[in-house]
Amino acid sequence: MAAGNYAETEFGDFHRRLMILRVGLLLVVALLGLRLWHLQVREGPYYRDLSENNRTRQVLLEPARGLIYDRHGVLLANNVPSFSLYVTLEEVKDRELLIGQLSELLGLDPALIRKKLTAKGGKLLPRKVKDRMTLRDAVLIESHRLELPGVMVQVESQRNYPGGVIAAHLLGYVGEVSAEQLEKPEFSGLHQGSVVGQYGVEKSFDRHVRGQAGQKHVEVDAHGNEKQEVVVEQPQAGNDLYLTIDVRLQKVAEDLLGLEYGAIVALDPTNGDILAMASRPGFDPNVLSRELTPKQWVEIVQDEGRPLNNRASQGQYPPGSTFKVPMAVAALETKTMAPSSTVSCNGGYQFGNRLYHDWKASGHGAVALHEALVHSCDVYFYTVGQRMGIDTMAEYGKEFGLGQSTGVELPSERTGIMPSTAWKEKAKNAPWLPGETISAAIGQGYVTVTPLQMASLIGTVANNGVNYRPRLVRAVMDRTIGNLQELPAVPRGKVKAKPETFRLVKEALAEVVTKGTATRAKSSLVTIGGKTGTAQVAALRTGPEENIPKKFRDHAWFVAFAPVESPTIAVAVLAEHMGHGGAAAAPLAKELIETYIKLTSPAVTADDSTAKPARRAPEPL
């Protein structure tokens, strides 16, 4: 390239090169334009969402759970305000740092916080990390708010049971919905941290009581300062429940058991309303509705007395002599025995090469059905069972609801066992042995029942065979429309037996109390009919009762109804390891029945102001 023509060629070239610059510029600007079109038009809505999420924090408004009242409107479960700690992961810069800060400020287990923060769920939705915070903790968190991005304290309602342990098994308790529960369809629409019923009526009526969560959007700036609040959806309070129980009767039932283990069920045989259902030992649902540490939980679950077990609906015991009630009905109905046919009892019953003892070693002499019931003669019923056969017994047992669930609205009800040849074939894969029929005839051997089943059974007898499904909720108050919906009693059918049969059996049961095995249940206030039972725990007994360790002592049963003429209450009492039913269980039933009669008789209610219904709620029923 010669120096002379440098400028000329250079300048000529210059315009060509400038073209390159122009084309390059246009290309680059087109590229920018495309990128911006992609961001703003194609992905615009996505970024619009992100910017909305940036500035608005979704806050769930937990609904207030429906209230629970007893049949007269006495409050059993309500809600009290409490502080909950929420964390929005989206705003958390350093998760581990936050875990450290929170565990230090609140004294929580870091592993527990980590578990909550790593649980499945969105980053934008605040998740509950702690509930029932003390005011001190809440203030502490608020004062450190600037150092804790993504953390907020929310006031929400917390379940509260003013009565403490009263009716605990029946009311149940609430807790955070578990990860497994969230997978199930009945918990759809809930989210981590939602509170649901985990036991008792709280669980079985959760859908009614739960309510519906609302939502509010809080506009915040980049520093988390709240600018304004918009409520998108108001939370809807759950529906109120009116239970069938009378809390005064419930209290008496629980006090009667005291420190002993056992269960008492009282129901109205004319409609199945459960008036009281006590199970001991009990628990405080306020404690269980809180978040328990794994250690606390293990302590409760491994408690020897199994306090979480509702012995009334989940405890399965041999019915002992109380089983003679359906046996008596079966004997008359199948004409295995005429009312006047007698059996001679000399204190034992020889079958094959084994002697089956009567509880009274000296024997009852010649007894017909009436005396056999009144004095609970075992030999009479051995004979009946032997003649009738196990399958006929099972047929009548099932008529009275044994071996099947009563359908009460409580979770995990147990059915007990009403054995039959088919049952044994299926369950034990062995043929029925004739000797087993003899044991079953007096409610031992394979037969097991729950106290609730026995209360229902004696109620059915009292009601001349008409049976209602035991129920716990008599009305639901719909909060949204303010409508009190009464639930009708649910008939469960009728035991196929003649009225005469029931009359004879009830007559005998009345005499059990007046001069039979349950004279300690005799009341000056009301006529009571009933049947004692003693469920054998250990097969062999030697020596006097006091020498036997308590855990091998017999369970005491008493099933009763009153007044005999037109029964309004049926009761089943089971006292674990308390020995003879007539001595241990019958007095409890008497107390309970007398209380009920006092509570319902107009003369008494008149001077008992607490008996007036609807102390808190509008007159519901």
Add this chain to the structure above:
Amino acid sequence: MIDRLTEARGFDNFDLRYVGLILAILGLGVLSIHSVTHDQQGGIAPYYLKQLIWIGLGAAAFLVMWVWDYHSLARLAYPAYALVLLMLLFVLFEGRASKGAQRWIALGPFTFQPSEFAKLVLILVLAHYYSKAPRVGWLQRVIMPGLLMLPGLLLILKQPDLGSGLSFVAVYAAMLLMVGVRSQALGVMLLFSVMLFPFAWEGVWGSLHDYQRQRIMAFVDPDYDPGGKGYHALQSKIAIGSGELTGKGLFGGTQSQLKFLPEGHTDFVFAVFAEEWGFLGVLVLLALFVALIWLSLEIASKAKDQLGALLAVGIVSMLCFCVVVNIGMTAGMFPIVGIPLPLVSYGGSATIMTMASLGLLLNVKRRRLSLFY
């Protein structure tokens, strides 16, 4: 007589389209600055008012550069470069620390950014160098001007101001392209760069400050975000994207109004603009810039001499580079390097220097008619 005629012609050619475009872009900038800062304290005066003052000073600079014959201006190139180097050295040792970077010289209540001044001086130096005498051979065409530029570049990188440093290299590359580099020489240079890169990388990476490395890492993987490195880039993308087609309206940009987007009035003003005016607004702003650059290239192509043409190319390539890189970085296409959007971002030094260079550009147009006299 001739001189006076020239002057008169010059005033005739005070290009109103050109000035109109500049004013339009400045106006949009002031609106966006006001929108982001209207509810915050800006010291002695609101930001938009201060920006208007800078624009006034910029207009004065524009007129001075327009009137001052660029030939005599170019003769001051080397002394001015020496002054710039001194100022950069001063900044290095005495400069006020601002966000970990030392870029400012305090002048009473104001601060002055020498690197902005350096950009214009560099263009002058390179244009002056190439126009002075025929430069033959790759040593004179490539290596010498490169060495000339190097002290300024190193001092700016040391500040550290990656954006200004890169714009230096860009102007140098554009000038090289314009004066024409034989493909052989270019090839050798590229080959050397590629070969040296692995060795240079450690030095370059090692010399970067933590926040610079983090910004680059955040660009490579914006979703990997343990310490909020990608926060800035992400918020900027959210701001732009959420503007959608028509925008959220003036003062309606939640990203910037609620301060999710930091530096909304300076380096990230484009994101604010895009959020509030939408894609349609963006198209208008891009069109204004393209028109301005197009007119500037027009001026370059019609310059009467090599010096004028090279000055014009230097200025327009600087403008181009800053616009493209700024928009590219706010839109998440490039790493965040801290380059303001010319004429739009808030800032005294940058506004005044950009307007001064545009005045110089118009100066080139004005002088081109003197060819005929």
